[in-house]
Amino acid sequence: MKNLGIATSIAAAHKDMPGGLLPALHGIQDALGHVPPDAVPVIAEQFNLSRAEVHGVVSYYHHFRSAPAGRLLVQVCRAEACKAMGADALLAHAEQRLGCGVHGTSADGRYSLEPVFCLGLCASSPAIAVNDEVHARITPALFDDIVEEARQDS
Amino acid sequence: MTTTIYVPRDSAALAVGADRVARQIEAEARARNADVRIVRNGSRGLFWLETLVEVTTPQGRVAYGPVTRADVAGLFDAGFLSGGAHALNLGLTEEIPYLKKQERLTFARMGVTDPVSVADYEAHEGFAGLRRALALAPAEIVQQVLDSGLRGRGGAAFPAGIKWKTVLAAQAPQKYIVCNADEGDSGTFSDRMTMEGDPLMLVEGMAIAGIATGATEGYIYVRSEYPHAIATLDEAIRHAEQAGFLGDDILGSGRGFRLIVRKAAGAYVCGEETALLESLEGRRGIVRAKPPLPALQGLFGQPTVINNVITLASVPLILARGTDFYRNYGMGRSRGTLPFQLAGNIRHGGLVEKAFGLSLRELLYDFGGGSASGRPIKAVQVGGPLGAYVPESQWDLPLDYEAYAAVGAVVGHGGIVVHDDTADMSQLARYAMEFCALESCGKCTPCRIGSTRGVEVIDKITSNQNRPQQVILLRDLCDTMLHGSLCAMGGMTPYPVLSAINHYPEDFGVEAPDRAAA
Numbered sequence: 065m066k067n068l069g070i071a072t073s074i075a076a077a078h079k080d081m082p083g084g085l086l087p088a089l090h091g092i093q094d095a096l097g098h099v100p101p102d103a104v105p106v107i108a109e110q111f112n113l114s115r116a117e118v119h120g121v122v123s124y125y126h127h128f129r130s131a132p133a134g135r136l137l138v139q140v141c142r143a144e145a146c147k148a149m150g151a152d153a154l155l156a157h158a159e160q161r162l163g164c165g166v167h168g169t170s171a172d173g174r175y176s177l178e179p180v181f182c183l184g185l186c187a188s189s190p191a192i193a194v195n196d197e198v199h200a201r202i203t204p205a206l207f208d209d210i211v212e213e214a215r216q217d218s
Numbered sequence: 219m220t221t222t223i224y225v226p227r228d229s230a231a232l233a234v235g236a237d238r239v240a241r242q243i244e245a246e247a248r249a250r251n252a253d254v255r256i257v258r259n260g261s262r263g264l265f266w267l268e269t270l271v272e273v274t275t276p277q278g279r280v281a282y283g284p285v286t287r288a289d290v291a292g293l294f295d296a297g298f299l300s301g302g303a304h305a306l307n308l309g310l311t312e313e314i315p316y317l318k319k320q321e322r323l324t325f326a327r328m329g330v331t332d333p334v335s336v337a338d339y340e341a342h343e344g345f346a347g348l349r350r351a352l353a354l355a356p357a358e359i360v361q362q363v364l365d366s367g368l369r370g371r372g373g374a375a376f377p378a379g380i381k382w383k384t385v386l387a388a389q390a391p392q393k394y395i396v397c398n399a400d401e402g403d404s405g406t407f408s409d410r411m412t413m414e415g416d417p418l419m420l421v422e423g424m425a426i427a428g429i430a431t432g433a434t435e436g437y438i439y440v441r442s443e444y445p446h447a448i449a450t451l452d453e454a455i456r457h458a459e460q461a462g463f464l465g466d467d468i469l470g471s472g473r474g475f476r477l478i479v480r481k482a483a484g485a486y487v488c489g490e491e492t493a494l495l496e497s498l499e500g501r502r503g504i505v506r507a508k509p510p511l512p513a514l515q516g517l518f519g520q521p522t523v524i525n526n527v528i529t530l531a532s533v534p535l536i537l538a539r540g541t542d543f544y545r546n547y548g549m550g551r552s553r554g555t556l557p558f559q560l561a562g563n564i565r566h567g568g569l570v571e572k573a574f575g576l577s578l579r580e581l582l583y584d585f586g587g588g589s590a591s592g593r594p595i596k597a598v599q600v601g602g603p604l605g606a607y608v609p610e611s612q613w614d615l616p617l618d619y620e621a622y623a624a625v626g627a628v629v630g631h632g633g634i635v636v637h638d639d640t641a642d643m644s645q646l647a648r649y650a651m652e653f654c655a656l657e658s659c660g661k662c663t664p665c666r667i668g669s670t671r672g673v674e675v676i677d678k679i680t681s682n683q684n685r686p687q688q689v690i691l692l693r694d695l696c697d698t699m700l701h702g703s704l705c706a707m708g709g710m711t712p713y714p715v716l717s718a719i720n721h722y723p724e725d726f727g728v729e730a731p732d733r734a735a736a
């Protein structure tokens with residue numbers, strides 16, 4: 065209920081902005097960690113759109129999520145420059161270390177693992193991001209250190 | 219006396235610990251009672267040396283790198299505040315060969331200035347182009363952009379001046395400038411560096427574009443993967459507004475221009491200009507059929523200039539120094555410079571701005587120093603995920619739009635991704651199809667279905683199920699995608715796929731090279 069109130073007020077604040085739907089969805093995801101499916105009708109109402117249209121937008125973009133992520137969102141770059149420096153092996157290591165597959169969340173709700181297609185760190189590959197903090201030249205050992213440190217901070 | 223120390227705030231420096239280095243320098247200086255001022259500059263683009271710390275000395279700026287937090291105490295012990303000798307001392311920054319051999323026009327300020335300081339920007343030729351533009355008639359500005367030979371740096375290389383001219387001539391109550399800062403291509407980071415390291419150059423370029431075409435509003439569409447770029451742009455825009463370079467009455471000229479930053483949401487195809495406009499309008503980023511051209515009916519149905527970050531960022535210098543100055547760099551119809559981006563398996567990865575016409579081999583070895591792994595370089599993908607894999611036999615071609623097009627390759631945005639001899643080209647071809655399937659907007663069949671079929675066919679080839687027929691099928695499929703797709707997503711995915719099978723047939727288990735296509 066509290067979440068719905070937040071979603072409604074963010075949607076209302078953006079409804080008159082030209083092309084305001086994406087900024088509204090960003091605002092909601094930034095505030096709540098995801099775009100709750102039951103917020104879709106209230107967003108649709110504010111923007112005078114059908115629910116299907118809003119759902120269509122939320123599901124089209126990789127960035128928006130319908131369920132909360134784990135406390136640490138770990139993104140591993142899978143694009144070419146990172147592949148050239150061992151990103152595939154790094155991803156396999158990440159799955160093992162975090163205890164979840166790509167697009168998954170670990171059973172304890174601590175980690176979510178997502179692929180990302182380029183972080184713009186291609187000259188320092190392979191690269192990852194943990195809750196939006198970027199890290200480059202990642203080895204499996206460094207990966208473990210970064211995740212451990214982020215876990216303690218969070 | 220206060221010593222100025224520069225520690226980059228570019229993402230690639232932050233990603234290897236630049237913030238920690240800055241904090242450690244601060245702590246160490248306090249403990250030693252040293253009087254220092256830390257400036258968070260952009261990156262020089264010599265990424266293997268990040269964190270590259272610079273110290274101002276009477277001789278000039280002296281570089282140390284790569285510095286980690288653990289090195290800081292030792293640097294103070296070695297007297298680095300006065301440029302003292304140390305294993306990490308690289309000498310005067312400007313004399314580092316990788317930097318010295320470049321022709322930095324657009325990137326001249328990169329790493330030199332404080333990215334969000336208007337005063338610093340102006341002290342380094344900033345806003346000279348905008349001031350000149352304000353003294354010209356709109357058509358004269360457009361003519362200068364035309365005469366400079368500047369072509370779009372976002373991939374398709376369309377002459378910027380022609381777009382601007384169309385928008386200038388259009389009659390409408392509102393016109394827009396849209397900056398394409400989606401930079402989704404692997405191996406490219408020059409847009410990111412610009413937004414993080416010299417954002418006022420983009421602000422200035424967009425303001426000039428507005429004055430030249432009669433657009434009073436601009437949108438910068440930045441990918442969500444770049445939170446630092448978004449924050450830095452916001453800061454720079456605020457400072458530019460305060461200083462009167464943006465707003466309703468730019469420098470008292472009576473002309474206005476407003477800038478808005480919009481965050482994208484992780485769809486590669488939204489880098490395509492019409493999909494980007496759809497996204498800015500708040501919809502799913504699905505490609506529009508052209509015509510109408512965005513120049514006539516673009517954002518919110520109004521005439522719109524849509525250009526890449528580097529295209530817009532190149533304009534201030536053209537106005538400030540004149541069209542001939544810019545034109546005199548480059549070759550053929552590729553004028554000026556391109557910030558080439560060396561990435562992947564390369565020893566000295568980073569940004570190299572040079573005039574068009576140098577060769578890939580020069581970039582790979584003279585600048586890049588060969589592969590990072592020390593193994594032979596096997597394949598180089600130029601121009602992003604939709605670009606061809608370029609084999610060694612073509613490494614001496616000049617980097618020029620037409621010369622590359624002639625061999626079925628593209629220069630694109632100037633991204634260069636290096637793979638060593640452990641790369642399996644059939645798997646990279648498969649990845650190209652998989653990426654297309656994942657990122658396709660779904661509007662047309664060749665791209666939407668073809669890419670999924672492409673993955674299956676490549677799997678059959680590599681597992682030797684009816685290999686000869688499947689190879690024919692793959693070529694056929696590529697042909698359909700090339701000619702039947704609405705945009706370059708489906709239309710260019712065959713480039714990496716065909717170049718892989720044509721130049722590296724052995725990786726597909728195909729013996730006789732069959733050079734039927736691209």
Ligand SMILES: Cc1cc2nc3c(=O)[nH]c(=O)nc-3n(C[C@H](O)[C@H](O)[C@H](O)COP(=O)(O)O)c2cc1C
Nearest residue numbers: 370371372398400401402489490491525526529706
């Ligand atoms: C699938 C696809 C992705 C693209 N991604 C980008 C991009 O990330 N950045 C960009 O500037 N242009 C991108 N483009 C090219 C744009 O459609 C367009 O040509 C460009 O923004 C025009 O600006 P310019 O003339 O200054 O290059 C992409 C094109 C396609 C087909």
Ligand code: SF4
Nearest residue numbers: 659661662665705708
């Ligand atoms: S080629 Fe692909 S991305 Fe482009 S319009 Fe067709 S389906 Fe959409």
Ligand code: FES
Nearest residue numbers: 141146183185186
């Ligand atoms: S390819 Fe991984 S950061 Fe660009």
